[in-house]
Amino acid sequence: MSGSGNMVSEEVEAEVSAALTQMVADERRHAGSQWRPIATAPKDGTPILGWWAGECMIVDWCIFVERWSSSHDGEDMFSPEPTHWMPLPEGPEEV
Numbered sequence: 001m002s003g004s005g006n007m008v009s010e011e012v013e014a015e016v017s018a019a020l021t022q023m024v025a026d027e028r029r030h031a032g033s034q035w036r037p038i039a040t041a042p043k044d045g046t047p048i049l050g051w052w053a054g055e056c057m058i059v060d061w062c063i064f065v066e067r068w069s070s071s072h073d074g075e076d077m078f079s080p081e082p083t084h085w086m087p088l089p090e091g092p093e094e095v
Contacts (some may be wrong), residue, residue: 020049020056024086035084038068050082058088 041048043061050059050068059082062069068081 017057019057021054021056024049024056034086036086038082038085041082041085048085049088051057051084051086052080052082058074059085 005027035051038050041061043063045060045063047058047060049056057070059068059070061067
């Protein structure tokens with residue numbers, strides 16, 4: 001993790017990853033697949049939901065090393081890299 005003060009414990013990261021994986025599984029089961037080939041993903045720093053090896057996580061393209069990285073700290077590079085992606089859903093409406 002980076003020293004930027006945005007440290008996320010491995011336990012929290014695992015819980016978020018599991019929740020996202022379940023959300024994606026539910027979405028695919030109920031509404032069909034919105035996954036797109038990773039070659040079509042934006043490489044401008046836009047956070048996306050990446051999928052690979054049965055897992056999903058919010059990732060973005062790191063222009064400095066030209067690889068997908070974790071959006072939470074920018075240091076985690078993935079191997080293998082994501083194979084598919086989808087845009088992040090809109091946030092909830094404020095009440």
